[in-house]
Amino acid sequence: MFIALLKNVAGPDVLMLGALALELAASIVDLGEGLKGFSNKGLLTVACLFVVAAGISNTGALDYYMSKALGTPKSAADAQLRLMVPIAVVSAFLNNTPVVAIMIPIVQKWSRKCKISSAQLFIPLSFSSILGGTCTLIGTSTNLVVDGMRRERYPNERALGLFELSKFGVPVLLSGLAYMLIAAPALLPGGARDGNRAGGQDMDMDDLTFAIPMRVVSGGALDGKTIRGVDLANVPGLFCTAIQSNASSEMRIPDAETILNGEDILWFAGDMNGMQTLRRIPGLVSQENQVEKLKHVRKTDRRLVQAVISQGSSLVGRCVRDTHFRTRYDAVIIAVQRSGGRIQARIGDIVLEAGDVLLLDTSTSFLLDHKSDPTFALISEIEDSAPPQFDKLLPSLGTAVVMIAVFVAGALDLFVAALLASGVMLATGCLTQEQARAAVKWDVIVTIAAAFGISAAMEQSGVAAGIASTLVSAGNGMGTGKPGILVAVYLATVVLCNIVGNNAAAALMYPIAAGAAEKQGIDNVQMSYLLMLAASASFMSPFGYQTNLMVYGPGGYVFANFLKFGAPMQVVQLIVSVSVVLLDSKWWIGWIVGFGAILTIYLTRLVVPIIRKRRDAARGGSTDSRLDPIQEVL
Known part of the structure; x- marks a missing residue:
């Protein structure tokens, strides 16, 4: 199955369902265990959240207000921060795929308006939406999948709260934003060496x-x-x-x-783009x-x-x-x-x-x-x-807010709240029955459900325990104990993400990670947090995450852009993710360091050009400095 996925023989849903069918036929796993993924509450919750997100995006009004909220930035750094922060916040509560889909045409027009290279904005758009999803339990379907598998393995354990992941996810988000602010001018097209401003974008009458x-x-x-x-x-x-x-x-x-x-x-x-804007x-x-x-x-x-x-x-x-x-x-x-x-x-x-x-x-x-x-x-x-249906924007947003509120208050289970919210979206006309059916990404649902069955087969056959033992041995071989195990699990999950996608990777890795945690005496909740963070760390390839693939064309990127920009970020995220999980009760240290880094880098990129202009003006002319402000400070 892994070889076929790597060679892209067919879609992940077809290959994983086929692998599950072979395992059922060979009696590696019994029928009940093999099909339990199709009735998993976390998976059904994901399906309902697809409908809730579609109800908001289908109003067509959100893109107008988002473009107004973004305003007119003075520099590429200003534009990146204006874009990344709200996208990360929104993605913490909504599925990031529809969020990025809504934002692509907005960012295209916004970059032309501000005359900033779109290549400086689209990878930050995708990456910030991915990082935002690591901040809450419902931020991405991967988190729900991992929590669902954890509760099945440990039925006496309590369910995770909506914001419990935030103490680890927020420092990971902040470190990612800080990295992008530093690296974008040098490692993305249209940066300091190419000129941040986009050329040839002005339209003639x-x-x-x-x-x-x-x-x-x-x-x-x-x-x-x-x-x-x-x-x-x-x-x-x-x-x-x-x-x-x-x-x-x-x-x-x-x-x-x-x-x-x-x-x-x-x-x-x-033109046509302008006409679409007028309607909104x-x-x-x-x-x-x-x-x-x-x-x-x-x-x-x-x-x-x-x-x-x-x-x-x-x-x-x-x-x-x-x-x-x-x-x-x-x-x-x-x-x-x-x-x-x-x-x-x-x-x-x-x-x-x-x-x-x-x-x-x-x-x-x-x-x-x-x-x-x-x-x-x-x-x-x-x-x-x-x-656009401007009159439907408030009902759709209000429905989503109430759904989150009743879940946080403990009044309803998230699945029930999401199911009711989906019904309200239909009843208020935010989307039609046909649009609701189309909103559910059935290929994703089938992939996750089949991955549950394959995970059960890996456990029952002893494969998961064997791999877990190997990881524990490798971690102990490093002489680092618990950190070594966490690093090994993180790296294995990241590699799988780029082969089978994040949801399937999380489902396949969970029994391995849980087995390794039990052998090493690591808390299962800590390991679940690390797996959630690792399964969303798809930065080195446009094919590792759906939003990366969505911005691949609009940003005018080539594969090497993701590799060049994403590889260092992958290392940063590995270090930060393992560190915050190890800190655990001292999670607030990660928040302080993260916010301090963001503030320092942003002010540096914003203030240094102003100081340089004033210095040049005082000298009576301008200098043709090719150094990025960060490089100049260093």
Whole structure:
């Protein structure tokens, strides 16, 4: 199985389920023990938490508020800290995969806006989400898997509290953040030697091919604000080209101090990314009120679609108003592009021509219904174009907060709380039944469940005890006793993580680690904590953790970037993880050292450039120093 996983013969779920089937057929493990993973409460809790996280991300509103919260950093160090801290906090309570999925387009636009290389941000985004997951019991599914296996092995042991892992996880998080702040300028592309600023990101007006009219909602979030005040002048991929006041039909060119009033019409020149951003700004809606009259389109099913008018189309030569487009196609035209240029006119007055590209607000079924329609030469749906549900953000976040609160208070078991929260997400319309089913990553669930059975087989066959004895001997051979065992278990878990993934690695290593702990007299809870930390330490490969793979392309990385940046971090995390577990009751030492390191490094990277600029100004000129501020201080 390990060889097949290493050679990527098939998916981990297929290979591990196949290995379990062979072990059951060979009677290495009995049927009840082999299938117990499928009824494990920790695993079922993971499935429910997938649905809760999807309920929050599906509102589509969180990304707008996150981009506002990130603000405008003055340097790459400032940007990294602004990004990593909130992501780590959020990932401590939500599954980090949907968190990173939500943040990828936000960080792409944010890096362009701030003119900071995206390569300086995407690996820190992934790594901080991984580290954040080590701070609470529900931060990552791996923690729940380990705790579930511990309670099965030691049924008389109490369940771990939500924040008990924090005393070890927080110092590990802080050391990781400190390392990234130090190493990113030198070891990531776009750093001190390449220049932190991203080049070639500015858009030209000629690149913005759609003219999009949007209406300011009376009494909404934008009513009475200036364009500068709501940051409409700095939206990547968009330019506000004109404003039409509600009191007058005259169009004028706006400036940053222009005050917006209810029912004003704003004209934007924008690309597809810009259009998606516009749909996520509260208080701004499409000028075309026809969208609200779509009969067969639910808000959750709405998407943006591009449709090219064919040469022999019945729409050619006709005014949009006369085509009865909404009634005929159950879709609304919100912008028209012609020959690569923008048409800035009322949609209803435009006379359509062959080759015109229509930007449509319609349902997900439009492509299926009209793929063979001779009216259109080409139809394509724009990715991630569902409209946000701002009214569902508070109910979804409130549900998640109540779920955590009742669990922390001990009123409900986490599985029951998560199951009820999933039901509330469905009942309040935060996501549909289809979206809830799709939210559960069944390949992950099957992989973990099969790993439980394989772990049971390793125990019953004596393989786990044999490996544990080898680890104990190796640890004793180092002459370090308990630290040597912890280092050996940590390293073995990290290697497995890069082969089978973190959940499966934790499930496979638990019986080995528990056996080693029993032989050496190490507390089982301490060993469980170390295993939780080690199973999330996937930093050396883009394939070791799902979020690493997600940022691999957007960050423009190659495999060597992860190896170069992640290998030293892996060593740092090994030292810190083993140290904090050994400290145990003196866990507060790790917190003090961690916070002190973060503060010192951040101030160094932030303050030194200011001192250098003032020094250069005092000398009457600037110096072309290629040294990173950290290197300069050293």
